[in-house]
Amino acid sequence: MTATDTAPAAKAEGRTPLMTLNGVSQVFDTKAGPIRACDQVNLSINPGEVLCLVGESGSGKTTAARMAAGLAKPSDGTVAYNGIDIWSMNRRDFSTFRRGVQYVHQDPYASLNPTRTILQTITAPLLKHGVVKGSKAAAQRAAELLAKVDMTPPESFLSKYPHQLSGGQRQRISVARALTLDPKIIIADESTSMLDVSIRISVLAMLGRLRDELGVGFLFITHDLAIAKYFGWNGNTAVMYLGRIVEFGPTQQIINAPTHPYTRALIDAIPEPDPDLTKTKGAGSLRSLEIPSLAHLPVGCSFHPRCPRFEGGLCDGAVPELITVRPGQSTACHVVARDGAGDAEVRDEPVA
Numbered sequence: 001m002t003a004t005d006t007a008p009a010a011k012a013e014g015r016t017p018l019m020t021l022n023g024v025s026q027v028f029d030t031k032a033g034p035i036r037a038c039d040q041v042n043l044s045i046n047p048g049e050v051l052c053l054v055g056e057s058g059s060g061k062t063t064a065a066r067m068a069a070g071l072a073k074p075s076d077g078t079v080a081y082n083g084i085d086i087w088s089m090n091r092r093d094f095s096t097f098r099r100g101v102q103y104v105h106q107d108p109y110a111s112l113n114p115t116r117t118i119l120q121t122i123t124a125p126l127l128k129h130g131v132v133k134g135s136k137a138a139a140q141r142a143a144e145l146l147a148k149v150d151m152t153p154p155e156s157f158l159s160k161y162p163h164q165l166s167g168g169q170r171q172r173i174s175v176a177r178a179l180t181l182d183p184k185i186i187i188a189d190e191s192t193s194m195l196d197v198s199i200r201i202s203v204l205a206m207l208g209r210l211r212d213e214l215g216v217g218f219l220f221i222t223h224d225l226a227i228a229k230y231f232g233w234n235g236n237t238a239v240m241y242l243g244r245i246v247e248f249g250p251t252q253q254i255i256n257a258p259t260h261p262y263t264r265a266l267i268d269a270i271p272e273p274d275p276d277l278t279k280t281k282g283a284g285s286l287r288s289l290e291i292p293s294l295a296h297l298p299v300g301c302s303f304h305p306r307c308p309r310f311e312g313g314l315c316d317g318a319v320p321e322l323i324t325v326r327p328g329q330s331t332a333c334h335v336v337a338r339d340g341a342g343d344a345e346v347r348d349e350p351v352a
C-alpha cells in the first residue's frame with residue numbers, strides 16, 4: 001500500500017485535471033487559538049465528473065469549497081485551474097477561472113440581491129461578460145436559462161423579486177445564474193439542505209439532469225451520505241472529518257464497501273428501507289457522539305476518541321496517512337492499513 005492523493009481518473013491517464021486542490025490548508029485565528037479548518041486536502045475535478053465532499057457540520061467542507069471557488073486564499077497549498085495556480089494567474093486566466101467555476105450557495109436568499117428582479121439577476125452577468133449583446137438577447141437567454149431549471153413559463157418569473165419566490169424557486173434561480181457563464185464546474189454547497197424533502201428531491205433531480213445534459217462537473221457538498229449516493233453514484237466521494245479527508249473513492253465503493261470507521265458510521269446513519277441491507281452494515285456503535293474541537297485535536301487519528309475500532313498505542317500515536325487500500329479507494333486509518341480492507345463487493349444497485 002502506498003501513500004496516495006485523491007486525484008481520480010485524469011491523473012491516472014496523464015491528463016492535467018481541470019481543477020486541483022494540492023495540499024490545501026486553511027488556518028483560522030479564533031478565540032480558542034488557531035484552528036486548521038482544512039488540513040492538506042488533495043482533490044481534483046474534471047468537466048462532467050461529480051465529486052461529493054461529505055462530512056458532519058464543522059468538518060471543513062465549506063472552507064474547502066470556498067478555496068476551490070477562489071473565494072478564500074489557502075494558508076498553504078495551491079488551487080490550480082487548467083494546471084495554473086489561481087492565486088498567481090494573470091487577469092485573463094483568473095477571469096476564465098471565475099467564469100468556469102460557479103458557486104451555488106446553501107442559502108439562495110442570502111446570495112440573491114433582494115432589490116433586483118430575476119431578469120436583472122440573470123442578465124447582469126450575461127451583459128457584463130459579453131455573453132450576449134443587448135438587453136433583448138439577454139432577456140431571451142434569461143428565459144432559456146429559467147426553462148433549463150424547470151421554471152416555466154419563464155415569463156411569469158422574470159419580473160419577480162426573490163422574496164416573491166419559494167425557497168426551491170430561489171435555489172433554481174441561483175442555479176440558472178450559475179449557468180449564465182457556461183461553467184465547467186459547479187460547486188454546490190449544501191444547496192438543497194434548506195429545502196423541504198419533496199422540493200429537495202425535485203431540485204436534486206433538476207441538478208442531475210443538468211449534470212447529464214451539460215457535461216458540467218460538480219463539487220457537491222453535503223453532510224448527508226444518502227444525498228451523495230443519489231447525486232454522485234457514478235462519481236467519487238471524499239469523506240472529511242475535522243479538516244482532513246479520511247476516505248476517498250468511487251461513490252459506489254464508499255457506499256457499499258466503506259473502509260474507514262467514520263464512513264461506516266455515516267452509512268449507518270442512512271435509514272435503510274431493506275432490513276436485510278441494514279443487517280449487512282456493521283460499523284458498531286461510536287464510542288462517543290461528541291465531536292472534538294478543532295482547537296484541541298486529539299493526538300494521532302483525530303477520530304480515535306469516537307472510533308469503534310480504536311486501539312491504544314496504535315491510533316493515538318501518529319496522524320494516519322491516506323493510503324490506497326483498494327484500486328481507486330484510499331483511507332486514513334491505522335487499523336485498516338495494518339489489517340487490510342478486504343475485497344470490495346460492489347453491488348451495482350440502482351440509484352434510490
Ligand SMILES: Nc1ncnc2c1ncn2[C@@H]1O[C@H](COP(=O)(O)OP(=O)(O)OP(=O)(O)O)[C@@H](O)[C@H]1O
Binds near residue numbers: 029055063294
Ligand atoms: N472565517 C472563519 N473564522 C474562524 N473559524 C471559521 C471560519 N470559517 C469557518 N470556521 C470554522 O472552521 C470549521 C470548519 O467550518 P466549515 O464551515 O468549513 O465546515 P462545514 O463542514 O462546511 O460545516 P457546515 O456543514 O456546518 O457548514 C468550523 O469549526 C468553523 O467554525
